[in-house]
Amino acid sequence: MTATIHRLPTPHAPSLEPMMTLAAADMNAVNTVILDRMQSQIPLIPELAGHLIAGGGKRMRPMLTLASAKLLGYPGTRHHRLAAAVEFIHTATLLHDDVVDGSDLRRGKRTxxxxxxxxASVLVGDFLFSKSFELMVEDGSLKVLKILSGASAIIAEGEVNQLTAARRIDLGEERYLDIIGAKTAALFxxxxxIAAVVAERPDSEEEALDAYGRxxxxxxxxxxxxxxxxxxAGTMGKDAGDDFREGKMTLPVILAYARGDEDARAFWKQAIAGHRASDEDFAHAIELVRATRxxxxxxxxxxxxxxxxxxxxxxxxxGPAKDAMIEAVEFAVARAY
Incomplete structure (x- = not known):
């Protein structure tokens, strides 16, 4: 059974291009900071960090800092270093995640x-975390430091929550949303x-941008x-079925298990426990996920x-900044189509 998927009602395929164009000049400045701060007298550090940082990612998180600053009409440059700090936090978490998950591919390249x-991956991740905090401290704003350090702690909590939830067939939608709210949405x-903080805007605008990103x-x-x-893998930049083989109770599985018949639920119990992880098992999992919508x-x-x-x-x-940020949302959702 093939699920019918409805596209967003946009006149063209949503794209990140408007946001990338909007942030291009600022992103050049951010990239300069990133390249400068990942240097070390220990050659392995820039070599390994550069492998991931130059790995073809869209830099969406720092781009959101830059776009938000544009939305607010901020004329300064403080957000360049802070956007670099955001990217370092993200990159550090990716390095650690790939170790925890035992991943082989990231954006189509070997991890x-x-x-x-x-x-080496864990230690270079620690180095990048440290560099992100250097950049926060240099900015001089305790409020910025509180926001970004708080997000870093929440991300780590989310990852631990996900680790302890792995291979738990009884994981519910509420805990799943808590996990992704922490490990992904907190940094967004x-x-x-932080753009509203450096632009010295009122709390209402800070909270609106927080809600947008979250x-x-x-x-x-x-x-x-x-x-x-x-x-x-060509579309995702990782192996299809990685989540399945790692026993992750993501929402498609939570829904398919809840809606499945006795045989389907027995299959999911075995699969999430790690006993059904072949290509044929993954193909069957896809059938069950699609059959239950x-x-x-x-x-x-x-x-x-x-x-x-x-x-x-x-x-x-x-204006252009708001339009680009709206289209970035549409793009994020439309990646599945």
């Missing part, structure tokens, strides 16, 4: 832990919020979890959170 080993929210982050992760069951409904939830992100921008005046 750092496969090339250099787990110890902080990346947007809801975008949840939508982004929901789509990621859905396309694990409908895509391939679990992917469709996961994407429907992503659209819901995406709309909440767009609604959060309602207090801001229209």
């Amino acid at each position: 750092a832990n496969i090339i250099w080993g787990n110890p 929210a902080a990346a947007c919020r 809801n975008l982050g949840i939508a982004f992760q929901l789509v990621d979890d859905a396309i694990d069951y409908v895509s391939d 679990a992917v469709e409904d996961t994407l429907a939830r992503a659209r819901h959170y995406g709309q909440r992100a767009i609604d959060a921008l309602g207090i801001f005046s229209g």
Whole structure:
């Protein structure tokens, strides 16, 4: 059974191009900071960090800091270093995640832990975390430091929560949303919020940008979890079925298990426990997910959170920055189509 998936009602395919164009000049400045701060007298550090940082990612999180600053008309340059700090936090978490998950691919390339080993990946991740805090301290704002350090702690909590939830067939939707709210959405929210701090805008605008980033982050992760069951390595930049083989109870599985018959639920129990992990088992999992409309409904939830992100921008005046940020939400959801 093939699920019917409805596209967002946009006149063209949503793209990150407007946001990338909007932030291009500022992103050049951010990249300069990133390249400068990842240098070390220990050659392995820039070599390994550079492998991931230059790995083809869209730099969406720092770009959100830059776009938010544009939305607010901020004329300064403080956000360049802070956007670099955001990227370092993200990169550090990716290095650690790949070790925890035992991943082989990241954005279509071999992961750092496969090339250099787990110890090097963990330690270079620690180096990048440290560099992010250097940049925060140099900015001099205790409020910025509180937002970004708080997000870093929440991300780590989310990762531990996900680790302890692995292979737990009884994981519910509420805990799943707590996990992705922490491990993904917290940094999206902080990346947007700090722009309002450096621009010295009122709390209402800080909170609106926080809500925009948080809801975008949840939508982004929901789509990621859905396309694990409908895509391939070329599209995703990782092996299709990684979540399945790692026993992750993502929303498509939570819904498929809840809606399945006795045989389907028995299969999911074995699969999540790690006893059904072959290619044939993954193909059967895809059939079950599609038959129960679990992917469709996961994407429907992503659209819901995406709309909440767009609604959060309602207090801001229209213009190229707001348009680009709205289209970034539409792009995040439309990746599944």
